[in-house]
Amino acid sequence: MSDRKLPRLLQTPAVLLLLVWMLIPLGMTLYFSFIRYVLNSLRRPEWTSPSLSNWRGFGNYEFVLKSKDFVLAIQNSLFIVCSILFLTVILGILIAVLINKSFPGxxxxxxxxISPFFVMPAVNAVLWINMILDPVLGLQGIAVAGTNDILDGLRQMPVLGGFFSLWPEFEPISFRATQTSAIAVIMMVTWQWTPFAVLIFMTSLQSEDQQQKEAAVLDGASTWSQFRFLTLPHLGRPIAIVVMIQAIFHLSLYAEIEIVSRGNGNKNLPYLIGEFANNNIGAASATGIFAVILANIVAIFLLRMVGKTLME
Amino acid sequence: MAIVAQSSKFSTYGRPILAWGVGLLFFFPIFWMVLTSFKTDADAVKPEHLLFFTPTLDNYLNMTENYDYWRFARNSVITAVSATVFTLFVGVPAAYAMAFNPSRATKDVLMWMLSTKMLPAAAVLYPMIFLAKGIGLYDTHILIITVLSLINLPIAIWMLFTYFKEIPKDIIEAGKMDGVNTWGEIKEILIPLAWGGIASTALLVFIFCWNEAYWTVRLTTIDAATLSKLIEGNRAPEGLFFGRLSAVSTAAVGPIVVLGWFCQKQLVQGLTFGAVK
Incomplete structure (x- = not known):
């Protein structure tokens, strides 16, 4: 069986590269998370280079857990990820069922x-926050101003004017504020990732058992019960996969947050790490370890699921 | 017959209208970006020129002057193409080994490779900066190419593996009988047979590299900065430059969106690791 040796060796470069890529940075993060390590400190210059003599134990973890930003970042991460998952799955199923049957075009x-999925995240964010959502110059601002103009005109009308003067003026919403910027991020990511969900659900719908469906129709099953008892169970697995893949991607959402809400209170975990990393490397590393733990919880489920189909 | 009669009304009118509506709605932001790119910066923010305006190519002609577009585009092309080539160079032999000479560990190796993809990039941000600066590679093409290759290697190997598995082993075995060595097998038999699969893997990896926006932003300043970095740096143009910003954005995403149209199917496979068929 020696002729098998060389072929098997061919996977070594890939394995070694990935091993180095994973172990070295992660090991360093783990090390930095247990020491005092800052980039600039006039008072304690010895903290500015990584060294075991600056050992801090779980001090960085305590510091991070106690900081207000951390709780906010976790809340925000979960809020953004869960909202996107909910919206993309619902929209994805509806649209996939809608366009799965043939029609002209x-x-x-x-x-x-599918196009939005290929737009680079940076362009997605710049496009939405400026040209679409800007409260003055974007389409939102123009639409609100236009509506107010029409209302003003209606108020001048002889009889009905009195009715329209009861209507309020509309106020455009600024999506760069702390409370609203998460909504903007959810909107733009949902726009980008719904196509992904549609694509996967459509692929899966094409393998649905058509004979079973026809039998159901002959038995007089309504469209709803066909959907509820045949289509939805068939989509169970793809839904789980869409949820988990997106969860992993969106837990590390970065470009959109950076572009939309830089500097306000709307931080997620990756953004907070970046902020800590401007000076407090110890805290950034401890936060990083928390992010790894969070991602792993999702990853374990996904890997189990994928593993089952692997050797079929 | 009952099937046809039951759903006919919705099928003839409702479905096409609704489906086209949804399609156009999703495409609208892209359409709007392309449309705005043909307006002057002044026209772009005037409500009266929302749809009616004198189209101009100035925004495209002045991209170099306004944004130094081609320098960033050059970096994007260099890094994405090199990373794709390198990924395949490492990935094809690995997938070949796993598909045709699997051992008991193959499944675990594949799963482990996939798990590296789930490491949140932000968690290792500072060590990467530290290492890159330490070796003197910060803000260089080599660094970005390496990072892009490594983050895409697991997906590439997975995709190639699923394609290679479809090739009958007998064909490879026949090659062995004829005394072809391992390199010969890959070059003469595997690559010609799996050409389509390799090409679509390359296309998908290229798209991912082009759109990457974490490492390319955080590990570059100017010399190796890609289009993601360029756009990110112009995040708040205060409405003064909608026209020129649209032009540079269109130029950055246009080719990729068109490429993407051609690999929808592969996308499903590549992103779900073959778990949805």
Missing amino acids: QGIVRVLL
């Missing part, structure tokens, strides 16, 4: 729908 609609 089905191919073109598919192409139109």
Whole structure:
């Protein structure tokens, strides 16, 4: 069996590269998370280089857990991720069921729908926050101003004017504020990732058992019960996969947060790590370890699921 | 017959109208960006020029002057192409070994590779900066190419593995009988047979590299800065430059969106690791 040796050796470069890529940085993060390590300190210059003599034990973890930003960042991360998951799965199922049957122009609609997924995240965020959501110059601002103009005109009308003067003026919403910027991020990411969900659900719908469906129709099953008892169970596995893959991607959401809400209170975990990393490396590393733990909880489920189909 | 009669009304009118509506709605932001790119900066923010305006190519012609676009684009092309080539160079032999000479550990190795993909990038941000600066590679093409290759290697190997598994082993075995060595097998038999799969893997890896926006932003300043960094740096143009910003954004995403249209199917496979068929 010596002729098998060389072929097997061919995977070594890939394995070694990934091993180095994973172990060295992660090991360093773990090490930094247990020492005092800052980039600038006039008072304690000895803390500015990593060294075992600056050992802090779990001090960095305590510091991070006690900081207000950390709790906010976790809350925000979860809020953003859960909202995106909920919206993309619901929209994805509806749209996939809608366009799965043939109709004139089905191919073109598919192409139109999938396009947002390929837009680079930085462009996505800049496009939405400026040209679409800006309260003055974006489409939102223009639409609100236009509506107010129309209302003003209606108020001048002889009889009905009295009715319209009861209506309020509309106020545009600024999506760069702390409370609203998470909504903006959710909107733009949902726009980008719904196509992904649609694509996967459609792929899965194509393997649905058509004979079973026809039998159900002959038995007089309503469209709803066909959907509820045949289609939805069939989509169970793809839904789980969409949820987990997106969870992993969105837990490390960065470009959108950076562009939309830089400097306000809307931070997620990766953003907070970046902020700590400007000076307090110990705290950044401890936060990083928390992020790894969070991602692993999701990853274990996903890996189990993927593993089952692996050697089929 | 009952099937046809039951759903006919919705199928003839409702479905196409609704489906087209949804499709156009999702495409609208991209359409709007392209449309705005043909407006002057002044026209772009005037409500009266929302749809009617004199189109101009100035925003595209002045991209170099306004943003130094081509320098960033050059960096994007260099890093994404090199990373794709390197990923395949390491990935094809690895996937070959796993698909045709699997051992008991193969499944675990594959799962482990996938798990590296789930390490949150932010968690290792500072060590990466520290190492890159330590070796003197910060803000260089080599660093970005290496990082892009490594983050895409697991997906590439997975995709290639699923393609290679479909090739009958007999064909490879036949090659062995004829005395072809391992390199010959890969070059003469595997690559010609799996050409389509390799090409779509390359396409998908290229798209991911091009759109990457964490490492390319955090590990570069100017010399190796890619288009993601360029756009990120112009995040708040205060409405003065919608026209030119749209042009540079369109130029940055246009080619990729078109490439993406051609690899929808592979996308499903690549992103779900073959778990949805």
